[in-house]
Amino acid sequence: MIAALQSPGVQIVLASASTARARILRDAGLAVTVRPAPIDEAAVKDAIRAGSGDMAAGDVAVILAQAKAVSASEADPTALVVGADQVLSLDDRIFDKPSSMDEARETLVVLRGRTHQLHTAVACARGGDVVWHHQSEASLTMRDFSNEFLGRYLAAAGETVLASVGAYQLEGPGAHLFSKVDGDYFTVLGLPLLPLLEYLRTERILVT
Secondary structure (H helix, E strand, O other): OHHHHEOOOOOEEEOOOOHHHHHHHHHOOOOEEEOOOOOOHHHHHHHHHHHOOOOOHHHHHHHHHHHHHHHHHHHOOOOEEEEEEEEEEEOOEEEOOOOOHHHHHHHHHHHOOOEEEEEEEEEEEEOOEEEEEEEEEEEEEEOOOOHHHHHHHHHHHHHHHHHOOOOOOOOOHHHHHEEEEEOOHHHHHOOOHHHHHHHHHHOOOEOO
C-alpha cells in the first residue's frame, strides 16, 4: 500500500513520541520515521504564559507543533518533518498532561458534566523552516458520571491516561466518558489527518 500511495525518495519524519499519531499515519499508508523532537513543552507553555497569558489555546497548539517540526528538521534537513500538538481548554483554562493518576482523576473531575475543546495543530518543516501548518478544533461533552465509574475507568485504562492531556483516549475506554463529540475524529486523536494528506498531495509527496 505504501508504494502505491507515496512517491519514492521522500522521507517523512514524525517529530512526536505519540504512538497514536504514528499509527494514524502508518494506517493511512505512509512510511514514517519516528524521531521525537527534544522540546520541553512545559517550558514553552510557561514562556507563552509569561509573555502573553491570554494567547488563544489554538495558537498555543500551533506554536508547539511548529517548534517540534522545526527542531527535528534542523537535525535532518532533507526530510519533510511533521510536528503536531494538542491543547485542551475549558473556559479560560488550558490543561497540561497529568503527571500522575491523582492528577488524572482531578482533571476528569473538573471536566465531568461539561463541554471542553481540543485544539489540535499539525505543522510541516524542511531544513529548519515551517512550510505549512493547520489547526482545527473539536468540542467534547463528558457525561456526569459517578465517582464509582471514575474509579473503575481509571483502573481499566491504567497509566495510558497519562499520555493524553484530557486523561482519555477516545479510541479506547475513554469513549465511555462522553455523551457527545462535535468535530473531526482525527482532530480528537491528535493529528488532523485529512488536511495533512491534502498538503502532501499538493507537494507531490503522495500520488494525486
